[in-house]
Amino acid sequence: MDTMAAIRETFFQECEDQLGELELGLVAMDEGDADSEVVNAVFRAVHSIKGGAGAFKLDRLVRFAHIFETALDLIRSEQLAPSPAVMKTLLRSADVLADLVKAARSDEPVEEARSEAL
Known part of the structure; x- marks a missing residue:
């Protein structure tokens, strides 16, 4: 395994964590x-x-994570309450993020409708 492939694999292991x-x-x-x-x-x-996805130019993963991060920042700044509906969306978003990581790791397509629906 070359150095870049090893670094990429480390990134995906860290994603799991x-x-x-x-x-x-x-x-x-x-x-x-x-x-x-x-x-x-x-x-x-x-x-x-x-951040790691950006380093590997995994643009779709970066875009989705950025939107997810923005929602979390609204909660951090108390502009958005973690209501049951918000939490349901965040939990679904975590599933989509995991799917995007898995797809990026294996170079597989991911169901676009699922991530865009959120």
Whole structure:
């Protein structure tokens, strides 16, 4: 494996860790624990995925993560409350983000309608 391929594989391994943190944080938020520490951890997970994806020019992943990050930033700044409807959308967004990571890792297409519907 060449150096760039190894770095790319490391990025995807780190994505798995970040997706795990994202899920834990979103579940905590959905259960009512939306304190700043939890919200910031969720934001950092999405931000880290977006940053790494940008380095590999995974534009679709970057675009979706940016939108996800923007919604989380609204929650961080208390401009958006983590209501049940918002949390449902964020949890679905986490699933789409995971699908986009998986598709990018395997160079497979992802269902466009799903990510655009959010």
